[in-house]
Amino acid sequence: MPVFYYDAQVFKVYQVKQLLDDAQIPSVIKNDFAQGAIGELSPLDSAPEVWLVDESWRARATQLLTDFLHNQRDLAEGHDWQCGQCQETNEASFGLCWSCQRPRELID
Ligand SMILES: [Zn+2]
Structure with missing residues (x-):
């Protein structure tokens, strides 16, 4: 086997x-x-x-x-993420920061 x-x-x-x-x-x-x-x-x-x-x-x-x-x-990877620009916490499903609209890709 x-x-x-x-x-x-x-x-x-x-x-x-x-x-x-x-x-x-x-x-x-x-x-x-x-x-x-x-x-x-x-x-x-x-x-x-x-x-x-x-x-x-x-x-x-x-x-x-x-x-x-x-x-x-x-x-x-489905965890909350923090915006590198405004430091706001975003839900995993968000592709843009809800606060400043910075794309997630630029953060990770
Ligand atoms: Zn932001």
């Missing part, structure tokens, strides 16, 4: 597992709770991994993961 995704941050691994589960792509978690420290793995390499049960799912799984990470980035 091929490994698909791993991260030292366990919650990310579980997010990806959930993503695959939601799409009904068969996958398993390995190295969970360090119990899967199989032979060749050193302790430093024992972060959990998501493995695809069947390699034929990889293209679909990769597409899902790409979309997922892209959406996450969009959400992360």
Whole structure:
């Protein structure tokens, strides 16, 4: 079975597992709770991994993961921003400062 995704941050691994589960792509978690420290793995390499049960799912799984990470980035960027000219705080959806109409792009 091929490994698909791993991260030292366990919650990310579980997010990806959930993503695959939601799409009904068969996958398993390995190295969970360090119990899967199989032979060749050193302790430093024992972060959990998501493995695809069947390699034929990889293209679909990769597409899902790409979309997922892209959406996450969009959400992360969806925070209020401060105008560099007048220092007013603007909502994430605003493209112009509500106060002085300075375009957001010039600020970031
Ligand atoms: Zn402004």
